[in-house]
Amino acid sequence: MSRLMNRKPGRVLHLGLVLLPFALLLLLYLASSQARLADNPNDKLLPSFTQMADAVDRMAFTPDKRTGAYLWWDDTSASLKRLGTGLGIAAVASLVLGMAMLIPLLRNPLSPLVTVISMIPPLSILPILFIVLGLGELSKVMLIVIGITPVLIRDMQQRVSEIPTELLVKAQTLGANTWQVLIRVVLPQLLPRLLQGLCLALGPAWLFLIAAEAIASTDGLGYRIFLVRRYLAMDVILPYVAWITLLAFIMDRALKGICRALFPWFEPKGAH
Template sequence: MKRLINQTPGRGLRWSLGLLPFVLLLAVYLVASGARLAENPNDKLLPSFASFGDAVHRMASVPSRRSGEIVLWADTAASMQRLAGGVGISALIGLLFGIALGTVPLIRAGLSPFVDALSLIPPMALLPILFIVFGLGELSKVVLIVFGTAPFIVRDLRQRVEELPRELMVKAQSLGASTWQIVLRVVLPQLLPRLLDAVRLSLGAAWIFLIAAEAIAATDGLGYRIFLVRRYLSMDVILPYVAWITLLAYLTDLGLRGLSRLAFPWYHGGGR
């Protein structure tokens, strides 16, 4: 008898199984929404799909009377700019310090305890301090993302460097390579695909910090819009925005995964 752990679904079945939870969730929502709207047609908690369509059309295609901008795209551009800035800076910090901590024992002895301590500080607890120090503008939001994700990336890359086969370092030194040559020719090529993995894993946290910062102090952005309309119980706006954020996060992750496969096929087991 073929064991369950050895049964691999085909492509069609894999797609079907992947879509099944979404279909079930949609069905549950339709049933619950229909029941609530049957009792109260003005119910705002579980709007109908027609209400979603009207809200999406209004937010995605009708210019705002106040600013003249199309709200959804303006919010998306603002949030993605903050996210890209914060995650990009975190990736650079993570790469530089991850290599330094992983390859140079003196630096590791001096900075590893500090980085470990930073990674244990809840970033949200520092949000008021960041607003006081950096103000309520863009910088404080980007700094929050950096503070929340950079220590994780540094620690992950440091561990990745330490896991590299020691034989690679010994052979490079036997051939006369200096520390910089070892970093550039041995460590860095091995670490770049792992950097993309670390960035992908940090995206969820980065979105949390971004939405929180926008909710507290912003005049645009996806998080700002969600918390702005919550006072009106506008679930027809909130739920599409949540779905849109989820889609953006998924597409970003998919793009980074594709970039990793394209740039580093050896890391994924060949040219697949």
């Protein structure tokens, strides 16, 4: 009999094992919700699936009586715009500065600066951003940029240090100058690592976005969650949280799919 650690589930069993914890959580929630609502039909802590479905219909498919807007989709659009802008700026900045780490004259002053900045809790400087940049879109985007860029740069620096020295020497021996080495040798090595890093940065990026929207915003997923919390509207909050989770999952899958399509030779650590 083979060891348990060496046994691999088949396709059907694998799918069942993946879905099992989610099914158990749903059943646990359903049972808890029914028990609380049976004791108190007006209980708001654990709304039923019907109540949450009604809330989604009201937020997503019924125009707001005051503005005529579909709040669910307006909030989603506002949040994704901020998140996409922040991720894009962070990606470009980390890629450029990561490539600069190959040059000692730039690496020596940049590396310790990035290390120190990466130690600053991003949420602690949120009030500073609001004071300096105002309460508009720029401060929210910059919180995402400041929150994830230093970590991405350090990851890029690590990848640069892993590039075989022989590869760089061969390129220079064949007559490549610094720019050619950066573009033809270093850049292809950093791009797949950058996509992998963005996947890992999605969680913190969403956290910074929700925090910024909750404090100073008039739209967005984080704004809506913290607006309705005063009414204990869990029938709205829980679907919004589930929707954010789904969006993050889709973005993660998309980034990994792009990485596999453009860089099939790249295999992240831990991949099988």
